[in-house]
Amino acid sequence: MFEFVEYKIWRIKMKAVKYTDIEPVKFDSDVVKGVKGRVLIGKDDGAENFCMRVFEIAANGHTPRHSHEWEHEIFTHSGNGEVVLKEKWHPMSPGTAIFIPGNTEHQMKNINDEPLVVVCLVPSGVPEL
């Protein structure tokens, strides 16, 4: 009998990256408008607990109105927008942090001419983008 052993080689490295140097994934459909998403730190970096993404929401753009099991921890980097939480719209401006627990309907929209840029983190094991 042979014994099969799986070896995992973890290449976990430190990383410093400007988010604008990452090619974005563009989202435009019936439910999402003018959104660019980037994974800054995720499973490919060996991040085992949570994942950092950045979303740029263009003027007149918005994310989908949806809910999912996992939470969001969001930090507003630049621009101005609003986030709906339980039917109430809250202002988002640079420095606004938002906690969206799991299974909570939410949506963000830009309310200005410049892009709304938000850092949005999710736990590991869910879709990164």
Place this chain on the structure above:
Amino acid sequence: MFEFVEYKIWRIKMKAVKYTDIEPVKFDSDVVKGVKGRVLIGKDDGAENFCMRVFEIAANGHTPRHSHEWEHEIFTHSGNGEVVLKEKWHPMSPGTAIFIPGNTEHQMKNINDEPLVVVCLVPSGVPEL
């Protein structure tokens, strides 16, 4: 025989907060200079997987040079600084993301006149500040 059952009532609520509206904890000692820390989203909010803090590092200020078992995921919100990772200093400016794996020595310093403001996340279960 009685059966004891522990009921946990989770009061997990959505939250929207401007980081400047939170009273900071100030750090100044032999190893850390001119640093204000704030927990934006943590265990008191019911965040079970990771914790969002913001650090403001004043002109000429720096965080301690240290390492610990847990990782950091950092996003530079404003200001200009540098982070040392394995003896190499990397620039930090608005939009720079940094992944510091666990057990990796690190330190951040301000290199400008305005505060260096960074969002810094840690996994749950470690000191929040």
